[in-house]
Amino acid sequence: MNIVDLLKSILFVFNSFFLVYLIVYSTFLFLSSIIGSLILYRNSNYRKLRNELKDDYYVPVSIIVPAYNEELTIIETVKSLLNLHYKLFEIVVVDDGSRDDTSKKLIDYYSMIEIKIPIKKEIECKNILKVYEKIVNNIKIVLIIKENGGKADSLNAGINIASYPYFTCMDADSMLQVDALEKIVKPVLEDSNVIACGGNVRISNGVKLKNGKVVDYHLPNKILDSMQVLEYDRSFLASRILFDQFNGNLIISGAFGLFKKNIVIAAGGYDASTVGEDFELVIKLHVFCRMHKIKYSIKYVSDAVCWSQAPDSFANLFRQRKRWNKGLLQGMIKYKELFLNPKYGMVSFVSFLYFLVYELFSPFIELIGIITVIISFLLNLLNIKFMLMFMGIYIVFNSFLSFSIFLSRLHVENIKLSVYDFWKALLLSIFEITILRFIILTARFSAFIGYNKQKYVWDRVERKKIEYK
Amino acid sequence: MLRIINVIYIYLAIIILLILFNLGYIIYEKIINKKISNNTSKYKKIILNDLKHKKINQNSIDYFSRKLKNINNLRAYNSVITELIKTKSKKMDEYFNKYAVIFNRLSYHYIKYESMKKAYFAYVIRTCYFKKEVASGQVIDFIFSIIKDKSIYARENAMLFLYTNGCEELVVDALKIICKNNLYYNQILLANDLLKFRGNEKRLKDKLLLNYDNFSDEFKISIINYFRFSKSNDYLQFFLTKLENRNINKEVYLALLRLFGKYKEENALKYLLESLNLKGDELFEYRLVSASSLKIYQSDVVKNALINALKDKNWFVRKNAALSLANFELSDDDLREINSDRYAKEMLDFIMEEKEVVK
Numbered sequence: 060m061n062i063v064d065l066l067k068s069i070l071f072v073f074n075s076f077f078l079v080y081l082i083v084y085s086t087f088l089f090l091s092s093i094i095g096s097l098i099l100y101r102n103s104n105y106r107k108l109r110n111e112l113k114d115d116y117y118v119p120v121s122i123i124v125p126a127y128n129e130e131l132t133i134i135e136t137v138k139s140l141l142n143l144h145y146k147l148f149e150i151v152v153v154d155d156g157s158r159d160d161t162s163k164k165l166i167d168y169y170s171m172i173e174i175k176i177p178i179k180k181e182i183e184c185k186n187i188l189k190v191y192e193k194i195v196n197n198i199k200i201v202l203i204i205k206e207n208g209g210k211a212d213s214l215n216a217g218i219n220i221a222s223y224p225y226f227t228c229m230d231a232d233s234m235l236q237v238d239a240l241e242k243i244v245k246p247v248l249e250d251s252n253v254i255a256c257g258g259n260v261r262i263s264n265g266v267k268l269k270n271g272k273v274v275d276y277h278l279p280n281k282i283l284d285s286m287q288v289l290e291y292d293r294s295f296l297a298s299r300i301l302f303d304q305f306n307g308n309l310i311i312s313g314a315f316g317l318f319k320k321n322i323v324i325a326a327g328g329y330d331a332s333t334v335g336e337d338f339e340l341v342i343k344l345h346v347f348c349r350m351h352k353i354k355y356s357i358k359y360v361s362d363a364v365c366w367s368q369a370p371d372s373f374a375n376l377f378r379q380r381k382r383w384n385k386g387l388l389q390g391m392i393k394y395k396e397l398f399l400n401p402k403y404g405m406v407s408f409v410s411f412l413y414f415l416v417y418e419l420f421s422p423f424i425e426l427i428g429i430i431t432v433i434i435s436f437l438l439n440l441l442n443i444k445f446m447l448m449f450m451g452i453y454i455v456f457n458s459f460l461s462f463s464i465f466l467s468r469l470h471v472e473n474i475k476l477s478v479y480d481f482w483k484a485l486l487l488s489i490f491e492i493t494i495l496r497f498i499i500l501t502a503r504f505s506a507f508i509g510y511n512k513q514k515y516v517w518d519r520v521e522r523k524k525i526e527y528k
Numbered sequence: 529m530l531r532i533i534n535v536i537y538i539y540l541a542i543i544i545l546l547i548l549f550n551l552g553y554i555i556y557e558k559i560i561n562k563k564i565s566n567n568t569s570k571y572k573k574i575i576l577n578d579l580k581h582k583k584i585n586q587n588s589i590d591y592f593s594r595k596l597k598n599i600n601n602l603r604a605y606n607s608v609i610t611e612l613i614k615t616k617s618k619k620m621d622e623y624f625n626k627y628a629v630i631f632n633r634l635s636y637h638y639i640k641y642e643s644m645k646k647a648y649f650a651y652v653i654r655t656c657y658f659k660k661e662v663a664s665g666q667v668i669d670f671i672f673s674i675i676k677d678k679s680i681y682a683r684e685n686a687m688l689f690l691y692t693n694g695c696e697e698l699v700v701d702a703l704k705i706i707c708k709n710n711l712y713y714n715q716i717l718l719a720n721d722l723l724k725f726r727g728n729e730k731r732l733k734d735k736l737l738l739n740y741d742n743f744s745d746e747f748k749i750s751i752i753n754y755f756r757f758s759k760s761n762d763y764l765q766f767f768l769t770k771l772e773n774r775n776i777n778k779e780v781y782l783a784l785l786r787l788f789g790k791y792k793e794e795n796a797l798k799y800l801l802e803s804l805n806l807k808g809d810e811l812f813e814y815r816l817v818s819a820s821s822l823k824i825y826q827s828d829v830v831k832n833a834l835i836n837a838l839k840d841k842n843w844f845v846r847k848n849a850a851l852s853l854a855n856f857e858l859s860d861d862d863l864r865e866i867n868s869d870r871y872a873k874e875m876l877d878f879i880m881e882e883k884e885v886v887k
Contacts, residue, residue, distance in 0.1 A: 108603075110682070459540070463550060
């Protein structure tokens with residue numbers, strides 16, 4: 060066999076692999092979106108036909124809000140939390156050594172009083188310097204001022220001080236929909252084995268919210284933001300619902316999740332040495348419960364909604380996705396035992412494998428794919444007509460898929476879409492699958508560059524002042 | 529290669545179908561909503577007309593018995609009665625008494641439907657607030673047919689019907705079925721649901737206690753919590769006898785300790801103090817709960833026991849003891865003893881500060 064034949068054989072293998080990779084990905088997306096849509100419609104019917112558990116005294120919940128330099132958003136965030144339709148909760152704001160006036164704003168606004176609370180450090184966290192407290196409308200607001208230790212460390216400090224058996228974590232720049240707590244605790248009422256529930260994170264750019272309710276829905280003006288709306292919908296409503304069917308969710312977004320406190324404490328709390336603390340915690344809970352033979356369930360609640368700001372510049376988006384992939388890498392290295400391990404069942408063979416191949420390594424695989432195509436083209440080994448047709452169909456397929464999921468979501472939530480936004484979404488679904496995907500792939504790729512030096516660096520996204528009515 | 533393309537084409541076609549399905553479903557929903565809205569107006573007229581007349585309108589019975597077999601018509605009917613109950617509650621009571629036969633007939637049909645629809649029918653008949661004298665055998669048969677349903681929502685709606693219906697025997701029978709079949713009923717929900725019982729509360733409590741030993745530990749905890757949440761303390765003697773045996777399930781025993789922290793019963797003091805003095809890390813929950821419950825037992829013996837508990841190895845026991853002590857008058861000697869222990873002092877200082885914040 061001469062060198063050209065060898066090269067041809069290698070390229071054939073690569074081309075075939077690349078083709079199979081795309082087909083498997085499309086199949087996954089296809090199945091997950093079909094199942095996701097069906098379950099969304101089923102849930103919508105449940106609501107219409109009053110198939111729900113309603114109780115005035117749900118499980119008590121501590122809402123932990125880690126805040127670092129959040130002076131622009133913190134008051135609005137706490138105000139919005141005080142409006143929640145829920146009877147028994149407290150708000151724990153953790154100021155992670157902010158260099159701005161985050162704490163001062165809160166103390167002044169609510170006339171908070173310093174208390175000398177003895178703290179039981181059930182999970183390790185940096186020193187807590189001061190604690191303030193105030194009861195507003197029968198809801199306790201606690202402010203913890205601590206030494207800087209990162210988001211995970213702040214959450215651990217919040218858990219140490221939280222009074223209630225369940226806690227939710229959320230970002231200081233996010234807003235919970237008025238019924239979000241009521242919805243996210245429902246799985247706990249339905250099944251005693253539920254140890255964690257993930258909420259649905261939506262992009263608030265372009266949406267008008269009043270007292271925690273959507274009053275006007277539009278796609279954001281900026282194209283980048285709009286594309287992220289489509290992307291969020293696809294990832295939340297498709298894959299998470301599918302993984303939920305076999306208790307295989309590996310991510311509960313740091314922007315909104317509910318956890319059973321004693322299990323999290325027993326498992327060791329959040330890992331402060333990772334930038335993907337949300338991903339790490341969920342995998343840790345899977346491993347912990349399976350190791351100790353604890354019956355457990357981790358649920359995804361699509362109608363428990365948290366509105367979050369999407370990065371509105373390429374630089375911010377790049378930083379955010381780079382951090383996410385770094386966190387993913389750290390989590391997957393730490394729990395490498397989950398790789399093709401029958402002890403973990405579907406969590407290992409479907410969820411972990413999916414995250415490994417289609418999330419973590421996708422930048423490499425797709426880069427190799429592109430290089431292979433270029434070399435094949437140069438060696439005149441490429442069936443260009445076939446390639447263009449394949450790529451075209453692939454793009455149209457994925458665009459339609461995103462668009463279909465977007466429509467399903469709006470419909471089951473009774474959100475009306477203007478004709479303009481309908482066409483805008485349809486058009487942007489094509490750009491989302493091409494341009495946004497390319498940007499995200501590049502950002503993910505950059506997470507590997509200089510990883511050892513920067514693995515603990517939290518790539519911060521700039522915040523804007525939010526004004527929720 | 530072309531085969532792969534064919535697969536992609538098939539996917540593409542299905543996705544287009546999915547979009548068409550979405551659009552179709554939106555149109556279908558619009559039509560259904562329009563229909564429900566039209567039927568709502570129509571049903572409202574009929575019911576308002578029936579409310580005006582003392583005599584039962586057989587045509588209405590036949591009409592609704594036929595129409596409400598359809599779930600969307602039932603939705604329309606439900607929206608009408610929900611609205612009318614708010615404005616004409618007494619008249620609606622009479623109406624439901626007179627027209628209960630509609631629901632008896634419908635029960636025959638809904639018993640064959642899928643769980644989701646059964647759950648909705650149970651929800652609607654609960655809205656009608658059938659008193660136990662009115663609810664017929666057919667309706668009760670329907671309710672009991674879904675008590676064992678795999679759908680937790682169907683079971684919950686059936687139980688809510690029974691609480692509203694107000695027949696203690698049916699409630700306890702249903703609970704026994706759920707318990708016997710090992711079906712899940714959230715502890716908090718069960719305790720709170722029992723509070724919704726609209727019949728004779730005393731008779732329900734008697735009946736629950738009569739069957740107490742037949743229930744699982746989870747149910748016993750809910751029942752104890754129900755007695756704790758309800759406003760009467762007539763049954764403490766019964767629970768006192770249960771407190772004598774500390775070998776029962778730990779969570780049940782803790783629920784009993786909490787009950788005696790809400791209602792004072794001097795004879796329970798012995799057990800509370802015993803629990804506070806239990807040694808060993810694995811028994812800390814007994815100390816924890818009794819430290820909290822003792823706050824209503826004002827005496828020097830209790831005060832000294834709580835001061836002693838401020839030095840407990842377990843942080844949470846100390847916290848609860850401090851919380852309870854905040855309700856006691858502390859002498860200079862007491863304070864000196866507390867101040868001699870750093871943890872105890874820290875904890876009590878915090879509780880006092882916390883009380884200021886609440887003020």
